[in-house]
Amino acid sequence: MIQFEKFTLDNGLRVLVHEDKSTPMAVVNVLYDVGARDEDPAKTGFAHLFEHLMFGGSINIPVYDEPLQVAGGENNAYTTNDLTNYYCQLPAENIETAFWLESDRMLSLAFGKKSLEVQRKVVCEEFKEHYINKPYGDVWHKLRPVVYTTHPYKWMTIGASLKHVEDATTADVKAFFKKHYNPSNAILVVAGNINIVQVKALAQKWFEPIPSGEKYTRNLPAEPKQTAPRFIEVKAAVPLDALYKCWHIYPRTDDRYYTADLISDILSGGGSSRLYQSLVKEQQLFSNIDCYHMGSTDAGIMIIEGKLVKGVDIKKADKAVEAELKKLQQTGITGAELEKVKNKTESAMAFEDMSLMNRASSIAMYELLGDADLMNKELDKYNAVTAEGMLAETRIIFDENNCSTMYYLSEN
Amino acid sequence: MLNRTIAPPITDSTNFKLTLKPYDFFTLDNGVPVYAINAGAQDVLQIEMVFYAGNWFEKNKSIAAATNFLLKNGTTGSTAFQLNEAFEYYGASCSRACYNETAVLSLHTLSRHTDKLLPIMKDMLTHAIFSQEELDIFKQNSRQRLSVNLQKCEFVAGRTIDKLLYGETHPYGTFTNVEDIDALTPQQLKTFYQQHYINGKCAIFVSGNLPADINEMLNENFGKLTLTKPTFTVNKIPTTQASEKKIRIQNDENAVQGAIRLAQNFPNRHHPDFMKVIVLNNLFGGFFGSRLMSNIREEKGYTYGIYSYLQNHTQESAWLISTEAGKEVCDATIEEVYKEMKLLREELVDEEELSLVRNYMIGGILGDLDGPFQIMAKWKNIILNGLDETYFYDSVKAIKETAAEELQALAQKYLNPENFYELVVY
Numbered sequence: 001m002i003q004f005e006k007f008t009l010d011n012g013l014r015v016l017v018h019e020d021k022s023t024p025m026a027v028v029n030v031l032y033d034v035g036a037r038d039e040d041p042a043k044t045g046f047a048h049l050f051e052h053l054m055f056g057g058s059i060n061i062p063v064y065d066e067p068l069q070v071a072g073g074e075n076n077a078y079t080t081n082d083l084t085n086y087y088c089q090l091p092a093e094n095i096e097t098a099f100w101l102e103s104d105r106m107l108s109l110a111f112g113k114k115s116l117e118v119q120r121k122v123v124c125e126e127f128k129e130h131y132i133n134k135p136y137g138d139v140w141h142k143l144r145p146v147v148y149t150t151h152p153y154k155w156m157t158i159g160a161s162l163k164h165v166e167d168a169t170t171a172d173v174k175a176f177f178k179k180h181y182n183p184s185n186a187i188l189v190v191a192g193n194i195n196i197v198q199v200k201a202l203a204q205k206w207f208e209p210i211p212s213g214e215k216y217t218r219n220l221p222a223e224p225k226q227t228a229p230r231f232i233e234v235k236a237a238v239p240l241d242a243l244y245k246c247w248h249i250y251p252r253t254d255d256r257y258y259t260a261d262l263i264s265d266i267l268s269g270g271g272s273s274r275l276y277q278s279l280v281k282e283q284q285l286f287s288n289i290d291c292y293h294m295g296s297t298d299a300g301i302m303i304i305e306g307k308l309v310k311g312v313d314i315k316k317a318d319k320a321v322e323a324e325l326k327k328l329q330q331t332g333i334t335g336a337e338l339e340k341v342k343n344k345t346e347s348a349m350a351f352e353d354m355s356l357m358n359r360a361s362s363i364a365m366y367e368l369l370g371d372a373d374l375m376n377k378e379l380d381k382y383n384a385v386t387a388e389g390m391l392a393e394t395r396i397i398f399d400e401n402n403c404s405t406m407y408y409l410s411e412n
Numbered sequence: 413m414l415n416r417t418i419a420p421p422i423t424d425s426t427n428f429k430l431t432l433k434p435y436d437f438f439t440l441d442n443g444v445p446v447y448a449i450n451a452g453a454q455d456v457l458q459i460e461m462v463f464y465a466g467n468w469f470e471k472n473k474s475i476a477a478a479t480n481f482l483l484k485n486g487t488t489g490s491t492a493f494q495l496n497e498a499f500e501y502y503g504a505s506c507s508r509a510c511y512n513e514t515a516v517l518s519l520h521t522l523s524r525h526t527d528k529l530l531p532i533m534k535d536m537l538t539h540a541i542f543s544q545e546e547l548d549i550f551k552q553n554s555r556q557r558l559s560v561n562l563q564k565c566e567f568v569a570g571r572t573i574d575k576l577l578y579g580e581t582h583p584y585g586t587f588t589n590v591e592d593i594d595a596l597t598p599q600q601l602k603t604f605y606q607q608h609y610i611n612g613k614c615a616i617f618v619s620g621n622l623p624a625d626i627n628e629m630l631n632e633n634f635g636k637l638t639l640t641k642p643t644f645t646v647n648k649i650p651t652t653q654a655s656e657k658k659i660r661i662q663n664d665e666n667a668v669q670g671a672i673r674l675a676q677n678f679p680n681r682h683h684p685d686f687m688k689v690i691v692l693n694n695l696f697g698g699f700f701g702s703r704l705m706s707n708i709r710e711e712k713g714y715t716y717g718i719y720s721y722l723q724n725h726t727q728e729s730a731w732l733i734s735t736e737a738g739k740e741v742c743d744a745t746i747e748e749v750y751k752e753m754k755l756l757r758e759e760l761v762d763e764e765e766l767s768l769v770r771n772y773m774i775g776g777i778l779g780d781l782d783g784p785f786q787i788m789a790k791w792k793n794i795i796l797n798g799l800d801e802t803y804f805y806d807s808v809k810a811i812k813e814t815a816a817e818e819l820q821a822l823a824q825k826y827l828n829p830e831n832f833y834e835l836v837v838y
Contacts, residue, residue, distance in 0.1 A: 020453075022453065023782050024428070025504075025778060025779050025782055027761045054472075059416075060416035060417045061416070061419075063419070065700060065701050066701060066768060069701050069768050069769075069771065069772040069775075070767065070768045070771050070772075071420065071422045071425070071771065071775070072422075072425035072428075072771045072772060072774055072775020072776075072778065073772075073775055074700075074772065074775065074776060074779070081761040089779050090775055091425060091428060091775055091778055092467065093423045094422045094425075096420035096422075097419065097420055099420075100416070100419060100420050100457060103416075104416050107416070117711040117713070118710060118711065118712070119713070119715075120713070121712075121713025122709055122713050122715070122716055123716075124738075125669070125713070125715050125716045125736070125737070125738055126713070126716040127738045128668045128669050128738065129669060129716050132668050133565065133664075133667055133668050133669045133736070135560055135563045135564065136560075140688070160619070173516070205413075205414065209414060222737075225777075237563075237666060238560070238563070239556075239559040239560055239562075239563060240556055240559065240560060269767055270496055270499075270500040270505075271484070271495075271496030271497075271500070272493055272496040272497035272501075273500075277493055280549070280553070281493070281549060284549060284552070285444070287552065287553040287557065288553065288557075291506050307556060307560070309552060309556065310556065336501070339501070339719055340497075340500055340501045340503075342503075343501065343502055343503030343522075344500065344503040345503070346503055346505030346522065347456070347502075347504065347520075347521065347522050348457045348503070350454045350455060350522060350713075351454070351456055351520065353454055354452065354454050354456065354783050354785070356782060368672060386566075394431060
């Protein structure tokens with residue numbers, strides 16, 4: 001059970017406070033309700049590029065990092081298809097430094113030319129490092145537009161092409177800031193060795209004077225229901241053939257999300273999981289195989305991916321995966337399997353909650369989903385999943401007409 | 413009206429008192445030492461059993477790693493599947509890791525399930541069988557993983573720089589080739605297991621929310637085994653350094669970036685310069701606000717990130733600079749690194765920058781001590797390096813007190829380009 005208190009400033013900024021007196025540290029986490037899904041299809045990668053620019057100086061403070069480091073703090077940020085999250089951790093005594101820095105960049109960036117020029121290059125190098133200069137690095141670049149025909153999840157957070165990043169202008173940056181970076185689109189979480197009275201006073205001092213801005217209303221094109229199997233074959237200079245299969249699942253706040261999540265745990269995630277035991281150990285068709293889902297806010301996807309043992313025909317491997325799914329659809333799961341994945345979930349949550357930083361970002365994330373208290377109801381939702389419910393869902397999710405398959409083949 | 417241009421007052425981090433929570437200590441009946449940190453709000457714990465069973469002790473490459481991995485792949489009474497299921501049923505995980513001197517078997521679990529899981533670990537440590545079938549699958553999957561890794565420039569750069577620094581026959585410089593994997597036999601693993609696990613030297617580190625009877629539980633499961641306590645030392649193996657300093661390797665014709673590694677040998681933590689060099693390293697390339705990052709990423713945009721660090725080895729270390737940079741700017745990147753070395757040699761760091769580095773480092777340690785696993789990680793590092801808690805307090809003192817003149821002298825002593833291997837893999 002994670003305790004927290006919540007209040008809202010006059011400008012609409014939601015503030016959540018989690019006290020933990022056992023640590024000397026404090027975490028200030030600012031989440032902005034904007035991700036790659038909110039981008040213009042002709043200017044993708046922008047939410048992430050913008051995250052870099054948030055460190056290039058704000059209206060009253062020429063650099064972000066240095067004053068924080070002087071106060072003994074460190075920070076980072078990440079962008080996903082759904083959201084952008086900034087966090088810093090510093091000794092609790094110096095917490096006001098974080099309020100000062102975070103509020104100033106919410107008020108306005110400096111929009112320096114140099115920062116944009118340099119960060120465009122940095123992001124291009126990041127793009128190369130992770131998605132070009134790596135075997136299998138371009139899989140999602142190729143697969144997302146097959147799985148999503150319409151919804152903006154069809155491009156990756158880093159962007160659909162290097163060119164979009166290279167072409168970003170200062171005017172784009174300013175417009176993006178105005179649209180998304182304001183108190184009505186943000187959530188502030190303060191955690192650690194602090195108290196509510198102190199946080200209230202600091203929030204009123206630093207954040208309340210910021211104009212609330214316009215609330216961004218998200219209106220994204222929905223992904224139409226898939227009605228036939230999809231297939232893509234890629235040849236690349238990689239040493240091993242790889243198989244990817246994706247199925248549409250549910251939005252994060254849908255109750256069926258929990259069922260789908262546990263189904264992925266039954267299939268993979270440990271040495272006793274079904275796919276590993278059957279396909280890696282017994283049949284030796286794959287050298288590794290995983291099942292996971294994207295965990296995205298809008299309807300996400302479940303994925304099975306694996307690298308094939310050299311010499312195995314990919315069609316045969318694909319059939320073997322389908323046979324495992326068929327078995328699941330016909331005989332369902334055992335009581336012991338269900339108990340196992342529920343125990344795993346409980347354990348994973350407890351380990352995750354050990355870190356103050358994780359607790360702070362979880363609070364922000366669940367508040368974004370609608371209510372931070374959802375965080376404390378998660379375990380009950382997982383425990384409510386039944387073997388019958390899972391069986392029914394395996395038949396819906398693993399329908400061949402809901403599936404996209406990619407054969408990523410070795411040229412060699 | 414709020415003046416946002418003025419920073420709020422801060423407490424200088426160097427005023428913070430840092431204390432390393434002491435561990436509880438006891439020994440099992442067979443003399444195996446147990447170090448325990450009982451803390452944390454969550455009902456979880458971590459047990460790490462550290463064996464002197466790293467690649468230091470193997471006669472042929474990969475034996476130590478294969479033995480460590482296959483501890484969980486079958487005992488006389490249970491198959492690999494049954495062992496995995498035994499842990500996973502309780503939402504626990506039992507993992508293995510093989511290093512140079514040591515190899516570790518660790519457990520992460522909700523504390524209340526500990527009693528059900530220790531007997532399974534005991535079974536792995538007494539009755540593992542290393543069957544031909546399991547070894548064959550391991551070999552096949554290792555070969556495949558290696559073939560993918562070898563296509564990554566950063567992977568090739570990592571193993572090449574180690575070879576240059578320590579020599580291919582030294583445990584720190586060696587690496588696995590396909591032939592080494594092919595040559596593994598069950599008998600080699602069984603022999604290694606007998607010597608370094610069954611009759612091995614072991615220390616146990618346990619942290620988290622500990623059950624009241626943790627001592628009894630550990631003693632009941634592991635106290636009667638033929639394990640002995642480690643001396644935390646190993647026989648010296650001499651290193652050999654490559655004579656050629658500048659190396660370029662073409663690994664992937666489609667590469668758009670080069671993996672750059674600059675490195676020189678460096679003494680271990682017992683050397684009097686070590687703690688002060690850690691401060692110099694931070695200033696140079698140890699964090700996001702460092703000279704290297706500010707210049708090469710934030711000023712030039714040549715890379716997504718560049719760091720310098722001291723390798724975490726026990727016997728001797730190395731000082732590395734590591735980055736992935738655009739293929740066309742690799743040479744320019746290296747030139748900038750050397751320029752930054754020159755600046756540190758020739759100019760005193762000013763008080764403002766030094767104070768920033770000090771505060772950042774102290775704040776980092778304070779944050780690092782958050783939670784039982786982190787506290788234990790600090791202790792484990794101290795103990796396995798044959799140090800004691802004065803190392804922790806002296807390190808803090810070095811951060812707070814090392815003067816600009818000392819840092820310049822250290823830069824003049826160590827940061828000379830001619831002493832560095834210069835490797836680019838693209």
